[in-house]
Amino acid sequence: MEIMQVVSDLVCSKRVVGFNNASLRVLKDLKGKQLVATDPVGVSPGEWVFTASGSAARIAMKDMKMITDLTICGIIDDWYE
Template sequence: MKIYKVDKTLVSTNRIAMMEHKPLLVVREKDGGTPQVAVDPVGCKPGDWVICCGSSAARDATGVKGYPSDLTIVGIIDKWEVPQDADTTS
């Protein structure tokens, strides 16, 4: 698992049927980092720090074994001391 910051919502109206209507969010490991798309089954908002899992664990975390995800948010971090060397400007 890794810690990411939610950047923004990703809108995608045309999806394969298996993706259902689960929300998609753009997340980054740090500000200015490479954006990645994560499935959000927990209800995050931009600015939240979250815990994500990847690979087959990401598919399992959606609740559907065959779900096409390789990054899924599994928790919102309530309190976390951001490391001094982390760039947290938005």
């Protein structure tokens, strides 16, 4: 799992079947790298989240047929470094 910040929504008018109607978000990791994740939680830009990657990302989407390798699992309210 990783901590990331939501940068923006990602809108795609055409998708492959495996993405269904999943919400997509652009995320930024702690090093500034941008990635795209599926969002079953419903987060807004600016929020900090924790993510699952790899096969755990599909499990987090509750659909093993979902084509994703990064999923938002929760919104972070606070953390201590």
